[in-house]
Amino acid sequence: MARPVKWRNACWEGDHKHLPVEVELDGRAVRPWVTWFIDCARNAITGAAVTPHQPSRDAVLAALRIALSRDESGGPYGPIGGLPELVRVDRGKEFLCATVTRALGALAVPVQDLPARRPELKGTVENLNHCVVDMFLVAQPGYLHAPAATTGPRARPGDLDGLLSFTEFTARLLDWVQWWNTEHRPQPLGGRTPLQAWQDDPTPIEDVPPALLRSFTLEDAGGDKVLSTKGVYWRGRYYVGPWMHGMDGTRVRVRFVPHHDHEIEVFDAATGAYLGPAHLANAATAAQRAALRRAKDAQRRTMVRALVSADRQRRRLGRYGAVTVPGRPEPLAALTVAEAEDQLAAAAGAGSALAKRALPDLIPPREAPPSWARPIRRSPPAAPGTDAGPPSSGANEEEAEEGGRR
Incomplete structure (x- = not known):
């Protein structure tokens, strides 16, 4: 209807x-x-x-x-x-x-x-x-x-x-x-x-x-920013505009179009008045962006080829021969000892490289402050049928001290 x-x-x-x-x-x-x-x-x-x-x-x-x-x-x-x-x-x-x-x-x-x-x-x-x-x-x-032409190759x-x-x-x-x-x-x-x-x-x-x-068709970045001689700082980068001259120290608010981080709109934080646009400082050139996109495309193709090769080898190693009588099937993939060791070493090397990049010991943990309560270490229970004597006086004093801290 x-x-x-x-x-x-x-x-x-x-x-x-x-x-x-x-x-x-x-x-x-x-x-x-x-x-x-x-x-x-x-x-x-x-x-x-x-x-x-x-x-x-x-x-x-x-x-x-x-x-x-x-x-x-x-x-x-x-x-x-x-x-x-x-x-x-x-x-x-x-x-x-x-x-x-x-x-x-x-x-x-x-x-x-x-x-x-x-x-x-x-x-x-x-x-x-x-x-x-x-x-x-x-x-x-x-x-x-x-419709495709009757003669000639069809465009791919x-x-x-x-x-x-x-x-x-x-x-x-x-x-x-x-x-x-x-x-x-x-x-x-x-x-x-x-x-x-x-x-x-x-x-x-x-x-x-x-x-x-x-104002209302833009997203608010949240929080006030302060204009400096370098511009306005947002998301780890500086944005500048010709209207910022002589406005150092002014508190402003940033609004932006989603996914358009090359330009932002700046408003006065106190009055909400529109001050002007600001563009990314030291923005990369079009040639640099194109070169970076080509490098990322090449990296993606390399990773896709590695994934396809690994999947092909996995399927090959998982194939077994057919049997006509009860028994364990024989694997069809034939590997020498050297080939198996080389592939295992390559896989272990890739894993260790990722582990090294993690840097788990870069910032060692600090010692706990003395005011923190620490867990009490109790002696394990005695086995059945054995004579277990009373705990030592030092252990009782230590437990009492820990309890007092808690």
């Missing part, structure tokens, strides 16, 4: 969509995700964010910030936006995380938690997920469900030939979002575009002040 049509900003629906298309990013083929919100009454896309990997809190907050703000001067959303009365999502952990709940709760926007695996309960955004595939992605290079997944870059694909997707809002005419709107239906609706729009939007 369809829900009754209401007014603009009465309800938004939000969702992730793993797009069936490959794009090129840093020499790799990736499948992007889109996170977006749509107004249920006017079918207008209020905000969207694209990530080259599975989205997390930062993607949701980015799309939410775009949706809440109103771009009056143009852009893919135009004047569409404002403060909704309700946001409807499913049980996605990113949508229901504490950051999003806190951000919407601070703006007095309730979040309706729908049951999992019930797409019909948020049909507006699910219809948008189908439309972006049928109306946009099928015509893009790298579409994964395109991961090939970069003919793929769009991530930047170009994002530009095309946002152009399609603008086309959806300004030119597309859905059947429920009676021949109007979502923008026309939005502008024809006389319902007042409640705008979010930019200061609140900047």
